[in-house]
Amino acid sequence: MAKQWREIYDEWEKAVAPGLQQFTASDGFRDFMAASAKVTSAFTAEFERASRRWLHFWNLPAATDVRKLRQQVAAVDRELKGLKNLVFEVVAAEGTDAAPATNGQSKPAAKKTTAKKPAARKTAVAVEAS
Amino acid sequence: MSASTLIKLNNAADANGKSPERAAEVPNLFGPFAELWETGMRRWWNLTRHVMGIDRAPVGQTPRDAVWSNGKAVLYRYRSENPTVRPPLLLVMSLVSRSFILDLQPGNSFIERLVAEGFDVFLLDWGVPDEEDANNTLETYCDELLPQAVAKVNQMGGEVGVTVFGYCYGGLLSLLYAAGHPEDPIRNLVVMATPVDFTKMPTVMTGVGKGGIDPEHLMDHTGNVPAEAVRASFTLLTPTSDLSTVMDFWEHLDDDKFLSSYQAMTSWTRSHIPFPGATMIQTVEMFIEGNGFVTGDLMLGGRKLDLGDIKAPFLNVIAERDHIVPPESTFGLGEMIGSDDATEMRLPAGHVGLIVGNGARKRSIPSMVGWMLEHSDVAA
Numbered sequence: 001m002a003k004q005w006r007e008i009y010d011e012w013e014k015a016v017a018p019g020l021q022q023f024t025a026s027d028g029f030r031d032f033m034a035a036s037a038k039v040t041s042a043f044t045a046e047f048e049r050a051s052r053r054w055l056h057f058w059n060l061p062a063a064t065d066v067r068k069l070r071q072q073v074a075a076v077d078r079e080l081k082g083l084k085n086l087v088f089e090v091v092a093a094e095g096t097d098a099a100p101a102t103n104g105q106s107k108p109a110a111k112k113t114t115a116k117k118p119a120a121r122k123t124a125v126a127v128e129a130s
Numbered sequence: 131m132s133a134s135t136l137i138k139l140n141n142a143a144d145a146n147g148k149s150p151e152r153a154a155e156v157p158n159l160f161g162p163f164a165e166l167w168e169t170g171m172r173r174w175w176n177l178t179r180h181v182m183g184i185d186r187a188p189v190g191q192t193p194r195d196a197v198w199s200n201g202k203a204v205l206y207r208y209r210s211e212n213p214t215v216r217p218p219l220l221l222v223m224s225l226v227s228r229s230f231i232l233d234l235q236p237g238n239s240f241i242e243r244l245v246a247e248g249f250d251v252f253l254l255d256w257g258v259p260d261e262e263d264a265n266n267t268l269e270t271y272c273d274e275l276l277p278q279a280v281a282k283v284n285q286m287g288g289e290v291g292v293t294v295f296g297y298c299y300g301g302l303l304s305l306l307y308a309a310g311h312p313e314d315p316i317r318n319l320v321v322m323a324t325p326v327d328f329t330k331m332p333t334v335m336t337g338v339g340k341g342g343i344d345p346e347h348l349m350d351h352t353g354n355v356p357a358e359a360v361r362a363s364f365t366l367l368t369p370t371s372d373l374s375t376v377m378d379f380w381e382h383l384d385d386d387k388f389l390s391s392y393q394a395m396t397s398w399t400r401s402h403i404p405f406p407g408a409t410m411i412q413t414v415e416m417f418i419e420g421n422g423f424v425t426g427d428l429m430l431g432g433r434k435l436d437l438g439d440i441k442a443p444f445l446n447v448i449a450e451r452d453h454i455v456p457p458e459s460t461f462g463l464g465e466m467i468g469s470d471d472a473t474e475m476r477l478p479a480g481h482v483g484l485i486v487g488n489g490a491r492k493r494s495i496p497s498m499v500g501w502m503l504e505h506s507d508v509a510a
Contacts, residue, residue: 005379006381009377012187013373021368022368033342037348040347041344044351061349067353070262071264074261074262
């Protein structure tokens with residue numbers, strides 16, 4: 001008795017799920033989602049524009065200003081890290097004989113290994129369910 | 131204190147201070163009711179602690195140390211007394227989900243198993259992007275972060291190369307990286323549940339782009355595709371799955387072990403992460419619209435990539451019951467890459483079932499581990 005509700009649900013699910021999946025995978029649903037995303041996006045953009053104008057009128061920064069600033073900081077940060085890595089690489093390359101580089105971000109050359117190399121092959125393996 | 135413990139204590143108290151064994155000898159006139167009572171109490175207690183967030187099942191318990199980071203990307207190394215397998219193994223996570231799925235719970239953890247098998251395991255976690263990461267492109271991941279992480283792993287692993295292991299979108303990133311950096315020390319390349327032929331992907335996943343949803347319209351104020359949209363796209367694949375999960379929860383509410391697994395699993399399925407906006411646009415152009423892997427039209431950092439440049443031993447793990455990345459969308463990858471040693475391994479599992487659950491423990495993980503051991507040096 002306890003599991004009767006579950007059986008009823010499973011039956012319902014079995015009947016309904018394929019139809020729902022077909023619906024969410026349909027072109028009509030995709031078009032609806034596209035239109036809905038477009039409207040939501042347009043509405044948000046318009047609201048942002050209006051609130052930004054209002055805040056700028058009072059000489060206050062809007063969320064979009066903060067966002068732009070954070071993106072710029074991130075870009076500068078990334079550039080700085082890139083330069084740092086470059087410096088490490090140059091230093092490591094120049095000082096190879098004197099002292100080996102210790103920074104992990106410099107790119108070491110691929111080391112040849114003596115591992116056994118399996119014979120050339122293209123294979124397909126299928127593991128059966130037990 | 132669990133409900134069952136409470137009941138045992140009450141039983142002991144009823145026996146007026148006598149031992150629990152003595153109490154058990156007393157004829158139980160309320161037998162069937164006692165059982166119902168106990169089950170009811172346990173369900174009530176489990177429901178309470180689930181709703182209140184008390185005693186939540188912990189995830190990602192395998193001990194690890196952060197050994198490198200750049201921006202939000204963090205490289206973790208899992209602690210191991212004596213790794214016997216070389217080269218080290220670098221796990222590359224997807225961009226849309228949290229990495230603890232690879233280390234779900236003790237006894238049900240892919241990483242725990244790999245460490246136990248003797249692998250020196252590293253995990254590259256991309257972190258949770260915000261507006262600072264909205265401009266991250268595929269180049270950010272494949273030309274900057276992955277090469278740096280691989281170099282670090284190679285250095286820490288004794289410079290014997292690295293086995294790169296990408297899961298889902300992490301596999302796609304690994305393929306682009308490997309094709310774009312053939313000189314890097316990639317000893318083996320493994321990709322698991324990785325989308326290749328995007329024309330065979332579910333419509334819900336590929337409904338973005340020409341004739342569908344404009345990717346720009348999906349982005350929120352941070353410039354990223356919000357986590358809710360990512361989660362919605364997965365939910366729409368199987369619209370009744372959330373309801374079925376609730377039904378499972380209600381059915382097994384008196385089972386402590388089930389509740390623990392349920393909490394661990396749902397904490398993953400309900401905590402997707404935002405997708406960086408610029409990467410989304412590139413993914414749509416290069417893969418959803420261009421089907422780059424199949425057409426060979428792959429561009430990264432202004433240069434053309436060729437999967438034929440991947441010469442390392444290669445394993446493509448395909449989940450036969452995968453509803454997110456259907457098997458037909460991953461077939462044939464072995465033929466596209468340039469390695470002479472390429473294997474396509476089909477496993478009877480779902481997208482997550484490859485690494486989580488009994489099937490993973492018994493079949494999927496041993497099969498993958500077997501291939502990796504065969505292509506590694508194992509110390510006696």
